[in-house]
Amino acid sequence: MSGLAPARRGLRRWGTMPPYSIEHARAGLRAPLPTLETWPNQFPGYEIQIVAPEYTSVCPKTGLPDFGTITVRYEPGKACVELKSFKVYLNAYRHVGIFYENAVNRILRDVVAACRPKWCVVRGEFNVRGSMRSTIEARHGRPRP
Numbered sequence: 001m002s003g004l005a006p007a008r009r010g011l012r013r014w015g016t017m018p019p020y021s022i023e024h025a026r027a028g029l030r031a032p033l034p035t036l037e038t039w040p041n042q043f044p045g046y047e048i049q050i051v052a053p054e055y056t057s058v059c060p061k062t063g064l065p066d067f068g069t070i071t072v073r074y075e076p077g078k079a080c081v082e083l084k085s086f087k088v089y090l091n092a093y094r095h096v097g098i099f100y101e102n103a104v105n106r107i108l109r110d111v112v113a114a115c116r117p118k119w120c121v122v123r124g125e126f127n128v129r130g131s132m133r134s135t136i137e138a139r140h141g142r143p144r145p
Helices: 021-028 081-094 099-117
Strands: 038-040 048-058 065-075 080-081 120-129 131-138
Touching: 048 080, 048 081, 048 120, 065 099, 080 081, 080 099, 081 099, 099 131
Parallel strands: none
Antiparallel strands: 038 080, 048 065, 065 120, 120 131
């Protein structure tokens, strides 16, 4: 069995894995990632949308790659997220074992901490795996109608 991937060791029968642990649940939440840089906003009352269709990370349980589209919408306060730093930040997830839900909530947390928007929505639309796809959305504040 030494040739099996670490996530596959300890299988009781084909297709079953050991139960999820608190380590799986917390995976990636404290992983070091590049800093999100900002620049001073010059205008009030508008919305920014960033779409990143090539998001990748790793499942902390199976070690398999996850793919999806991350969309960040926000109304800037005094600062805007600098796009190159956001790209570098998102690309760093390629080596992070993190669940979809944790990734979306961590991205929201990090964007809010970096630029303090009036509101922010992060949406992750993850590709099909095992005949299912997932969409996760996290919010900070509420957009104006």
